[in-house]
Amino acid sequence: MQRYSESFDETFSIALDRALQGVLGRAANVTSFYVDPGISAKSPDVYVELLKKIFSPELVNALVESIGLELSRSFGFQFQRDVNWKLSEYVSYARQPLQLRLEPASGNTLAAGSETELKITLVNRTVGEMLVKNCDLQLSSETFLVEPNKPSYDLEGLKLQPGEAHVMKARIRGTQIGQGRVSVRATIIDLRGRSKVIEAPCVLSIVERGGRLSTGSPIADGLLLGGLPRRSAVLLNSPACDEKDSLVQGFCAIAPGATVYVSSDVERSTQLHRLYPELRIVVCSPQADLLPTTEFIQVSRTLRNISEIDDLLTHALETIHDESPRVLIQLISDILLLQKEVATRHWLADLLPRLRARNCTVVAELNPRMHGTQEVNALFDLFDGRMEIVEHEETGQPVRFLRVTSLRGHKYLPHQALLTSPADGSGIEASRTVPSIPLSPEFQFPEGERRLAAIMFTDMVGYTKLTQSNERLALKLLERHNQIIRPILPQYRGREIKAMGDSLMVEFESALDATSCAIEIQHALHDYNVSARDEWRIILRIGVHLGDVVHSDGDVLGDAVNVASRIQPLADPEGVCISQQVYDQVRNKLTNTFTRLERRDLKNVQYLVDIYKIVLPWERPSSST
Structure with missing residues (x-):
């Protein structure tokens, strides 16, 4: 064909x-x-x-x-x-003669071990009869196809009349916690007998059985693999900023009738009450009388009487009939300034267990800029987890990221997600090195240690030329590139060493992790590019090598780094190339096929290097090994 x-x-x-x-x-x-x-x-x-x-x-x-x-x-x-x-x-x-849609019945969140139905819709958008063949589901390791083994129709193909819609259904099961990728791919035959592949992607968050409570923020829920664990207390470390206010409002908005908001900010409390009249509000401030009088608002004129704050919070919880109440405490910094470290710690050590016993899920906000490091650190162990909003300065304007740094007894993505960027991106150097925050203590290695590691280099095709013709678009594409790729790295225990404009250098503990991550990145970008406009498409080349490296001042050095950087340009756009050393480790562990390229004489490498191309599903192999 x-x-x-x-x-x-x-x-x-x-x-x-x-x-x-x-x-x-x-x-x-x-x-x-x-x-x-x-x-x-x-x-x-x-x-x-x-x-x-x-x-x-x-x-x-x-x-x-x-x-x-x-x-x-x-x-x-x-x-x-x-x-x-x-x-x-x-x-x-x-572009899309066949409209292909993939819709999970339960939305984009699925508990591990549970099942959901997938609805697959095919619509003929042409004015002639269309032949559809080979409609397949592609699933990542986080999901498993329950039924059918393949969407069924006549072996000779499915004939769709003009404008006709055909619906098929399948069931999948969430098998492991993480971000699962599901896509449906159909092959259509045109009037000249040629085949064209149409694909519709879908990303699912596979969360713990029993589910988690949404924070109201898709970014936070993604990092938390679905949301906050029930009956947990999480500390949000954040300076005063719009992004923090958005997280707070999202938490209140997702279930206002089951949420208690505790604050000393009269103006903010008034705004939230107007937006969500059913929200239970406890305000402790000398100006609390300015708030309207309703059954859902409890007030105290002082922050000095901690027991009164507890009583008001208890009363507010008694008016909630939901089995999983939510509490947002936004006055810890005020109490810490007024009552000092010891009294604040005693208050939280008594309050948080009582809230957990009432089946509450708690988010408590703390502004670290208002306190000393010792005061802040003294409160950490009282909470089950910690989230942080961190800032980097870009030409005088803050760029803020959200990261989860701990979540006791539960999995999460140990990565930072972009919350905001400068308004127009102007003035930012496209070739700047993006700050990389350490993902987790398990990724730290002794200074000067020599060890075996897999190194992955990525590079965006055509980016340098784009920065010269349309810098603003280039910067927005780079931001989208980071949003798609960076959450994938920790899933394969990848440690981002540095970012050089549109290029990333990432270290892995095994060749299999590095190769699997490279394939997953290309899958994610391919899914994104299917529906993206041409100018917004992100095309990468990726190269992977395995060898000895040395850790030095947060960087990774060695011959393996040089070889990996030279392999990367040999990959096709949307492709992955690996060295012989990597191929020997992964050839019998992946379902992909490989194409051996000519032996190459790489710059600044004293020996010839055997290179293999990984054949990805949307490519047609020439000769495989």
């Missing part, structure tokens, strides 16, 4: 040239002089508006209709040709 040999942009460009030549003849050359053809597929409607400045509306309508006809011929599917359509609609249908 023949496949499409050109990329979408190449096929579209050919169709566009044919349409222009057919309608305009020699005048077609005028368009390429005044209008860049490169924007036709990326911004089709902008392209048409530019054409209207050159040609009459009637001629432009004829062009759009002709382009639709050529798209039908080039892509092998029949599209409705209507002069009232926008060119972007033709492009959308040409």
